[in-house]
Amino acid sequence: MxxxxxxxxxxxxxxNDANAYISQICVSLGQQVSAEQVLFEIRIGKVDHEIRASRDGIIADxxxxxxxxxxxxxxxxxLGESQAYQQLAQPTEQHLSVQSEPNRDLKQYAHQGDVIESDITGFLVKMQEMVINVSKMLCAVILAGMTLTVMFN
Structure with a gap:
């Protein structure tokens, strides 16, 4: 497969939709989803728009x-589909120890005065989350390449 x-x-x-935001995430990491299942909702103005899965699969990130x-x-x-990809997407114990916060612009850490310890901590947590996400994407690319190699050999 x-x-x-x-x-x-x-x-x-x-x-005119510069103020769009995620109003609701309807699925979680590693969850099996069906085609047409609502994945998340985007609020634009006063209206929520449902974004649905195009096919069956597993939420990989x-x-x-x-x-x-x-x-x-x-x-x-x-959205992935293989069992191996699902395993790659599961957080490790190291990932679980990272404080989770919504993705926000790093502008929120800027001050007009002195930089304080919480500024640095917040920035480092954000950078660690970004490294984790890049690692997951690289694993997905490697897995896809290995799958194609097996298919065509």
Whole structure:
């Protein structure tokens, strides 16, 4: 069985939709989903828009949280299908020890005065989360390459 990975992006928005944000994440990491199942909702103005799965699969990564502002074509989730990919997407004990906070611009850590310890800690937590997400994506690319190699040999 080949590994089929799908990136789930914020749909195209108009120029007037600069204040779009994730109003609800409806699935969790590692969850099995069905085609047409609601994955998340985006609020634009006063209207929520449901974003649905295009196919059956497993939620391999969730890159946004409820309340996060989003921009057009921003990556929100990764949908995979193989059992091996599901194992790659599961957080390790090291990941569980990281404080989780919604993805926000690093501007929130900027001060007009002195930099304080909590600024540095918050920045380091954010950077560690980014490294974890990049590692997951690299694992997915390696897995996809290995699957293609097996299929065509």
């Amino acid at each position: 080949s590994s089929n990975i799908s990136n789930i992006f914020v749909p195209l928005l108009s120029d 969730v890159l946004c949280a409820s309340g996060d502002r989003v921009r057009q074509e921003q990556l929100v989730m990764v």
